[in-house]
Amino acid sequence: MKKLITIILILPVLVLTLSGSTNQDLAAPVVNIDVVDKVLATQAFDLNLVANEPVDYNIKYGDFEINEVAQNYRISLLALEGNNKIEVKATDGAGNSSEYIVDVYGIELLKPTVESPSKVIAGQAIGISSSWPESDIEAKFISVSVDGEAANVFFINNVARVITASKLGSEPREINIEVSLEDNFARTVKVDKVVSIVADPRPVQELNIPASTLSAITDEGREKERAMLQELYAESAKNTSPLWNSAFILPISGTGTSGFGVPRRYVKGGNVSYHHGEDLAAGRGTKVHATNDGIVLVAGFFAIKGGFVAIDHGAGVISFYLHQSKLLVEAGQKVSKGDIIGEVGTTGLSTGPHLHWEMRVNKIATDPMDWVGKIVP
Ligand SMILES: [Zn+2]
Incomplete structure (x- = not known):
């Protein structure tokens, strides 16, 4: 009984061996390919190969290539962008081969x-x-x-x-x-x-403002301006969205006299401070226009800034207009680009009629001339 089982088990092995050597295999292998035709680029996808006999697979996809001996084979590939071919070549033990080409579309990335x-x-x-x-x-x-x-x-x-x-x-x-x-x-x-x-190494400008002019500004006056600025920045922080959608304009058609960023001393031997705005020279009474759409944050007279208007443009951008003789807007008022907001003067700490114009970004003074004709600098 034991011997019989052994014979039965051996027999099929012999049959297989004989068929391999006597009948020559001329048939090319048949491979069933299972893969998606559309996939997200950069993401993994599966390639499933099922052959009717064991084969030597050669798989190419972009720069990737692999050889693997198997009958059923599964591999995970990283999707390339756009239309790309997967080439599969299957070769059986007798040297018969078949080739397959499958297109896989990799949905492109959104590139900013x-x-x-x-x-x-x-x-x-x-x-x-x-x-x-x-x-x-x-x-x-x-x-x-x-x-x-x-x-x-x-x-x-x-x-x-x-x-x-x-x-x-x-x-x-x-x-x-x-x-x-x-x-x-x-x-x-x-x-x-x-x-x-x-860095911007420009020579220090000496303003030589008479001591009497400076001493006229009281500590109380300075404190009032400091508090006013703090309040307007807090108010402006609420407007994170832009209120403008077109290019900024020059508030007056004056010519620049003292440029933005010039280091200067108010009095001989005093501390160096930077000029935070652009001074535009124009005659007293020249109309001052809003540089862009916004909401008036402050309109009032102050010891240093004189006739002062601040316009909030949203997104942290505020424009300042100083030393005006007359103010024609009120706090809380909506203004459009080009609207008249006041008139040029020489009020506050000023040596002659001009408009001191500032463009602040998150409180930081930036070069106003950079904004002219642009939506953003
Ligand atoms: Zn100035």
Whole structure:
């Protein structure tokens, strides 16, 4: 009984061996390929191969190539972008081979283009703009970090924007910007940019303001202005969205006299401070226009700033207009670009009729001339 079982077991093995040597195999292997025709680029997908006999597989996909001996074989591949071919070659033990080509479409990533200046002078505003092509893929979330800190991203005309600034007189350094765009398939593309801040070594301007003029400004007057600024910045922080959607304009058609950022002393031997605005020379009574749409935060007379108007443009951008003789707007009033807000004068700490114009970004003074004719600097 024991012997019989042994014989029965051996017999099929013999039959298989004989058939291999006597009948020559001329048939090419047949492979069943199971794979998706459309997949998200950068994500893994399975390629399933089922052959009618053991074969030596050669699989090519983009730069990837693999050889594997198997009958049934499954491999996970990382999807390439766009239309790509998977080439499968199966060769059996007798050297017969068959080839298959399957197209796999990798749904593209949403790639943002990022525009930012490569170099700015300390005190210049840095405008960062990001957009992406129209496609079936939707942008779900965009974030921008400036030196590792999340920035306020806002949209004007469908372009994602961030405005940041480095303080006047700050040391040369590099600002690192990272734009991160996530699509509706939870895929994220990151773009890095570097902005170099360079120093602006200009000679110190001596204003030689008479001591009597300066002494006329009381501590109480200074404190009132400081408190007013603190309050207006707090009020402006509530408006994280932009209130403008077109280019900024010059508030008056005057000519620049003292440029933004000039280091200067008010009195001989005094401390050096930076000029936070652009002085535009114009005759007394010249109409002053809002540089862009916004809401009036402050309109009033102060010891140093004189006839002062502050307009909040939203997204951390505020414009200041100083030394006016007459104010024609009130706090809380909505203004449109070009609206008359006051008249040029020489009130406050001023040596002659001119408009001192400032453009503040998150409290930091930036070069106003950088904004003229642009939606963001
Ligand atoms: Zn000035």
